[in-house]
Amino acid sequence: MTGSATILSVTSKHSLSVPPGTRRVSVRKRHGAVESDLVAVETPLEIQVNQRPLVITMRTPGHDEELATGFLFGEGIVSGAHQITSIHTQDQQTALTTGELATGRIGRGDRVLVELEGAPPAASVDRAQREFRATAACGVCGKGRLEDLDQPLPPIRQVECPTEILDVLPDRMRPHQALFAVTGGIHAAGLFTLSGELLWVREDIGRHNAVDKVIGRAVLQGATSLEDRILVVSGRAGFELVQKALKAAIPIMVSVGAASSLAIDMAAAAGMTLYSFVGDRRGNLHI
DSSP states (O other), X not given: OOSSOOOOOEEESSOSOOOTTEEEEEEEOTTSOEEEEEEXXXXXXXXXXXXXXXXXXXXXXXXXXXXXXXXXXXXXXOSSGGGEEEEEETXXXXXXXXXXXXXXXXXXXXXXXXXXXXXXXXXXXXXXXXXXXXXXXXXXXXOOSGGGGOOOOOOOOOOOOOHHHHTTHHHHHGGGOHHHHHHSOOEEEEEEETTOOEEEEEEESSHHHHHHHHHHHHHHTTOSOOTTEEEXXXXXXXXXXXXXXXXXXXXXXXXXXXXXXXXXXXXXXXTOEEEESTTTTOOEEEO
């Protein structure tokens, strides 16, 4: 070939298909070659309640209705699916029924519109609205006072589950972490029965969003309490994740990573079983 144009070698580690929730980008490797790579998508989502903007959060698109429901449940704005008359993404103007949502159908709008039966609790809405703009890494953004972190929690049912079952739960969840497999940049949360049966897994760029999606699906299926379920998270167990689990009355939480001091204290005070570093042969059962 003649001329002075520089020829770049472009290769790909993945197939040409782009899974939902990812975007293909070009990267230059240290050895000079340009390769195609997949990265996790992070975009803003606005949640409106009864035509009133409530919160903007950064998330990975997919299961947005579940995310909104889990968030509203965690903030005490709804106590169950019976309060939700309709929920849909703005670019999908046909409202989804609870049955359709329970199948895991994915909506991809940048705004979720929620209509509730009657007016939601004013105090809960005002608390959630107060300076509320959450990032993908923040589960307590917008809380204006320390008192806002101390919220009422339902009683936790005392249950037992052998560590032999808890130890294998991350391995059972991993085959369902499709976005993490191709990007390496996604958190996951999974809901299990006390016998170790996997119910569903959700992924998101934000660890608290993944938990909201998991809990939100359960709420949309009619659950008001998850007192016989186990929550597994792919990263660390921080305060905000333990708090979200406790609000759903989840008695056992398992994390692949470490648990923070406040998460340990909160779990102990509530009677939750918190098991961290699972799969790392440490298996820290916090007592």
